[in-house]
Amino acid sequence: MTATGTSQLTTADTQKGNMTVQSDSPVTLIRPPRGWQAINLRDLWLYRELVYFLTWRDIKVRYKQAVLGIGWAIIQPIVTMVVFTFIFNQFLDVKPDAGIPDAWYPIFAFAGLLPWQFFQGALQRASTSLVSNSNLLTKVYFPRLIIPSSAVAAGLVDFGFSFLIMIGLMIYFGVSFTLQMLWLPLFLLVALLTALAVGLWLSALNVQYRDVQHMVPFLLTIWMYVSPVVYPIDVINAGGLWKAVYALNPMVGVIQGFRWVLFGTNPPGWMFAISMTMVLLLLVSGLYYFRRMERTFADLI
Amino acid sequence: MSDIAIRVNGLGKRYRIGSLHTSNYHTLRDSLVSLFQPREKQPNGHIWALRNISFDVKQGQVLGVVGRNGAGKSTLLKLLSRVTEPTEGEAEIRGRVGSLLEVGTGFHPELTGRENIYLNGAILGMKRAEIERKFDEIVEFAEVEKFIETPVKRYSSGMYLRLAFAVAAHLEPEILVVDEVLAVGDAEFQRKCLGKMGDVAREGRTVLFVSHNMSAVLRLTDETVVIDKGGLIMQAPTAEAVDFYLSRGFTQEGQRVWEADEVPLSAAPFLPLAVRVLNSQGKVVNTIRSVDENTVEIEYSLSAPVTGLRVGIYLMSTRGEYVFTSFDTDDAVEFERMTVRPAGRYISRCTLPANLLNEGRFVVGVNASSYRVKRYFQDEQALTFTVDAAGAPGMHWPEARLGPVRPRLNWQIEAIEA
Numbered sequence: 247m248t249a250t251g252t253s254q255l256t257t258a259d260t261q262k263g264n265m266t267v268q269s270d271s272p273v274t275l276i277r278p279p280r281g282w283q284a285i286n287l288r289d290l291w292l293y294r295e296l297v298y299f300l301t302w303r304d305i306k307v308r309y310k311q312a313v314l315g316i317g318w319a320i321i322q323p324i325v326t327m328v329v330f331t332f333i334f335n336q337f338l339d340v341k342p343d344a345g346i347p348d349a350w351y352p353i354f355a356f357a358g359l360l361p362w363q364f365f366q367g368a369l370q371r372a373s374t375s376l377v378s379n380s381n382l383l384t385k386v387y388f389p390r391l392i393i394p395s396s397a398v399a400a401g402l403v404d405f406g407f408s409f410l411i412m413i414g415l416m417i418y419f420g421v422s423f424t425l426q427m428l429w430l431p432l433f434l435l436v437a438l439l440t441a442l443a444v445g446l447w448l449s450a451l452n453v454q455y456r457d458v459q460h461m462v463p464f465l466l467t468i469w470m471y472v473s474p475v476v477y478p479i480d481v482i483n484a485g486g487l488w489k490a491v492y493a494l495n496p497m498v499g500v501i502q503g504f505r506w507v508l509f510g511t512n513p514p515g516w517m518f519a520i521s522m523t524m525v526l527l528l529l530v531s532g533l534y535y536f537r538r539m540e541r542t543f544a545d546l547i
Numbered sequence: 548m549s550d551i552a553i554r555v556n557g558l559g560k561r562y563r564i565g566s567l568h569t570s571n572y573h574t575l576r577d578s579l580v581s582l583f584q585p586r587e588k589q590p591n592g593h594i595w596a597l598r599n600i601s602f603d604v605k606q607g608q609v610l611g612v613v614g615r616n617g618a619g620k621s622t623l624l625k626l627l628s629r630v631t632e633p634t635e636g637e638a639e640i641r642g643r644v645g646s647l648l649e650v651g652t653g654f655h656p657e658l659t660g661r662e663n664i665y666l667n668g669a670i671l672g673m674k675r676a677e678i679e680r681k682f683d684e685i686v687e688f689a690e691v692e693k694f695i696e697t698p699v700k701r702y703s704s705g706m707y708l709r710l711a712f713a714v715a716a717h718l719e720p721e722i723l724v725v726d727e728v729l730a731v732g733d734a735e736f737q738r739k740c741l742g743k744m745g746d747v748a749r750e751g752r753t754v755l756f757v758s759h760n761m762s763a764v765l766r767l768t769d770e771t772v773v774i775d776k777g778g779l780i781m782q783a784p785t786a787e788a789v790d791f792y793l794s795r796g797f798t799q800e801g802q803r804v805w806e807a808d809e810v811p812l813s814a815a816p817f818l819p820l821a822v823r824v825l826n827s828q829g830k831v832v833n834t835i836r837s838v839d840e841n842t843v844e845i846e847y848s849l850s851a852p853v854t855g856l857r858v859g860i861y862l863m864s865t866r867g868e869y870v871f872t873s874f875d876t877d878d879a880v881e882f883e884r885m886t887v888r889p890a891g892r893y894i895s896r897c898t899l900p901a902n903l904l905n906e907g908r909f910v911v912g913v914n915a916s917s918y919r920v921k922r923y924f925q926d927e928q929a930l931t932f933t934v935d936a937a938g939a940p941g942m943h944w945p946e947a948r949l950g951p952v953r954p955r956l957n958w959q960i961e962a963i964e965a
Contacts, residue, residue: 274644276558276629277637292672299669303655303662310657385652386670387629387644541632544625545562 289389296388300396304371305403319404320411323359330355334476343478343511350509353415357508358475358501360412361437364405365497366466368438371397372445373462376453380547390540391533394445398438405434416508426507433503440496440525446532450539453546473497478505479512493517496525552722552753553604553627557636560597560622596622597777600636607751611764611771611785613792616926617809619777620757624724627755642721642753645671656700660691660710663699667714681717688743689713716743723747726757741767759927761789761867786866793865793910793928801833803930810924816851816890817915817923822860824911824932837904837953838938844896845913849888855920856888858895861912861927864951870909873897905953906936 309315334340335351342354375397376383376390383390416423452458472495474481479502482492492498499521502514514521597619604610614620625631627638628646653670654663664685668678686692689710691702699707725744744767748754758764764771764785771788773780781788802823810818823846826832827839835841845858859874875895876882912927936942940955 272642274629274640275637276626276633276640278633278635295675296669299666303658303666306662307655307657382653382670384630386646386672388670388672544631 290391293388293392297392297396297399300392301399304397304400308400316403316407319407323356323363323408324411326359326363327352327356330359330476340477343480343505343509345511346478346509350419350421353412353419353421354478354505354509355476356412356415357504358473360405360408361433361500361504362470362473362475362497363408364401364434365437365441365500366470367404368398368401368441369445369448369466370462371400372441373448373452373458375445376449376543377456377459377547383547384544390543391446391536394449394536395442397449398442398445401441402438412508421509424510426510429507430504433500433507436496436503436522436525437500439529440500443525443528443532446536447528450536450543453539453543469495469497474501479517489517490520493520494524496521496528550606551603551639552606552608552641553755554639555603555627555636556601556638558597558600558623558626558633558638559595559635560626560631561593561595561634563593595634595777597626597774598635600774600779602772602779602782604753604755606641606753607748608770609748609754609756609768611768611788612755612757612774613759613761613764613771613789614774615928616811618774620774621726622777623774624726624755624757628724640722643672644722644724645715645718645720646724646726654699654707654711657698659698660686660695660702663710664714667711668718671715671718672720673718685710685713685717688716688739712740712743716740716747719747720752722753722755724755724757759925761793761863761927762869765789765867789867790865793863793867793908793931801930801932802831803926814915814924816849816853817856818848818850819913819915819924819926820846820848820892822846822911822913822929824930832932834933834935835899836938837906837934837936838901840901841899842896843899843911844894846892846894847915848892849890852887852889853917853923854887855917856885856915856923857882857918858893858913858915860897861910861914863910863912863927865908865910865931868951870904870951872914874914902939902955903952904934905948905951906934906939907951908933909951 309318331352334355335348340351341348342351346354372394375393379393382388382393415421448458448462472492479498482489493516499514499518502512503518505511506513600619600623612620612623622631624646626633627640628644630646653667655666658666664682665675665678669675686695689706689712691706691710694702694706699710702710723744741763744754744756748767754767756764756768768785770782771785771792772782773788773792781791783791802821804821805819807818823831823844824833824835825842825844826835827841829842843860845860847858849856857874857876859872859877861872862870864870875897876885908931910928910931913924913929914922915924916922936953939953941948941953
């Protein structure tokens with residue numbers, strides 16, 4: 247019934263005159279891209295729902311044929327935490343940050359794994375996202391930025407599940423909940439932006455150089471060891487300059503922030519400022535590079 | 548003025564040679580290696596896929612776009628639908644462009660019909676509310692009510708296609724770009740698609756219709772542009788443009804030979820070599836006599852055995868009416884015998900009986916396919932020939948006879964009352 251109603255309405259609308267159609271319809275100018283072009287914000291806004299749908303598709307498809315389904319989002323961080331605790335805490339005698347009891351190492355490691363695994367997954371998916379969606383790139387227009395963005399966003403669901411475990415662990419270990427926890431979304435946002443920034447670079451590079459695919463797992467392994475996931479940030483007991491170099495890794499600020507928020511360790515200070523500057527630099531340059539390469543995606547892929 | 552929906556001005560697109568057909572992406576090693584190689588070794592040639600294209604399309608107009616394979620039609624559509632960006636020139640587009648470059652873009656096999664409708668709708672630029680509003684209509688058009696919660700990987704190819712087209716067709720953009728969607732699907736579905744396109748046009752939307760199907764172009768469009776070798780040859784009322792395209796130069800006469808690089812890679816293992824029209828003496832000719840028996844032959848090679856292959860021709864008048872379609876394995880016994888055609892070189896030859904065709908020009912199209920499996924190769928305008936009707940029935944009246952055929956029928960005149 248509604249269907250007929252709608253189609254009648256459409257015809258009536260058109261009959262009213264072409265004027266309405268025209269004044270509403272946006273004018274698109276297609277011309278060769280010149281130099282720096284700002285990200286087309288109007289288009290991004292028009293297609294905002296597509297980010298949601300592609301994210302939703304990624305999540306849905308990822309768990310559709312897995313027997314354990316979303317269980318994987320829980321198993322992975324827990325198993326990693328157990329292994330890390332045995333290897334690093336029990337055998338190698340790595341201690342958590344000062345002020346955290348030694349017995350809290352599992353939850354200390356988990357607080358590092360929480361943002362790290364989110365970042366790792368997001369970056370992995372983002373870097374291959376353009377190539378794995380090549381059928382879309384060559385057939386329809388939409389702002390290409392949506393593809394790596396939704397690949398990054400798809401990791402948020404897994405993060406949500408891991409975070410529930412985090413809360414469970416905090417209750418189990420008797421960690422008190424504080425108002426500081428309200429800062430957590432900020433550090434999550436920084437992790438997300440870092441993944442997006444690097445993801446923009448790598449996904450665009452991957453269109454032209456498939457070497458990136460092989461490089462990413464390697465890069466992530468190295469990256470984990472230069473981030474304070476399994477060890478406290480205090481182990482970097484070199485001078486201020488080395489600490490500054492170390493803080494160039496945005497994940498340093500993020501993980502430090504997570505531990506501050508959850509356990510009240512030293513708050514991220516000037517090192518976080520360096521991390522933030524680095525994120526912004528990566529993001530702006532990533533957007534620029536992505537935008538510059540965007541025009542060739544459909545021809546190269 | 549504001550009643551122009553699309554204004555194209557000097558549009559051009561250049562590709563690097565080698566980035567068209569061969570492997571498109573490089574490895575970092577390739578780039579590094581080429582850094583250290585002398586300049587001239589680099590394939591730095593460019594090719595203009597499209598150049599100096601200018602035309603206007605009025606609001607509510609249905610414009611046909613015709614041209615041979617590789618003429619630049621797809622590039623034009625890709626530019627207008629913003630999939631790729633032009634190298635020079637500009638185009639101004641008033642309104643949302645919906646493209647049916649390939650239906651089912653973004654369909655995910657693991658997702659259900661319902662989920663794919665939402666996903667595909669969003670990819671094509673529909674708002675969630677819009678999809679919700681049209682959901683029932685889409686499902687009804689696609690005739691998949693019962694399977695709407697089933698993953699589309701379990702759909703038959705027909706269902707899949709209907710659903711994909713249904714989503715795209717309900718997009719209701721101000722400008723609809725259609726490329727060859729009608730080449731797929733069964734006759735009933737094609738009829739439905741054409742009907743839907745007709746509706747779209749009647750609603751006052753602008754349609755760009757690219758097709759090799761001249762009768763569909765003639766039926767649906769008022770005006771047509773002809774594109775050849777990347778340039779715009781003419782923009783004229785459809786009847787005139789189609790006649791020009793079919794009869795002058797764009798299709799070869801007497802014999803059409805394919806070079807290996809003219810054949811899309813997707814045709815493998817089938818490789819067309821030539822199609823020829825031969826007269827009763829066995830000579831390749833442009834003009835045949837309708838009173839003689841003539842021959843059409845297709846030469847091709849198979850690089851691997853093909854099961855269920857049929858190679859055949861379409862015959863069409865230059866007004867775009869199909870005269871007939873015929874395949875070399877139309878005979879059921881012959882089809883049984885040739886179940887698997889081994890690799891090798893072949894000629895499939897057929898006889899055009901005497902006293903069949905009317906005078907005029909005809910277009911031969913070639914098709915090689917396995918029914919319901921794959922269409923290996925198709926060229927709907929492979930070559931043209933002229934029929935000379937001298938000696939045909941009724942030639943003592945110097946008048947044009949209607950219809951593409953001019954059979955010699957057995958007439959008896961019986962006096963029933965003297």
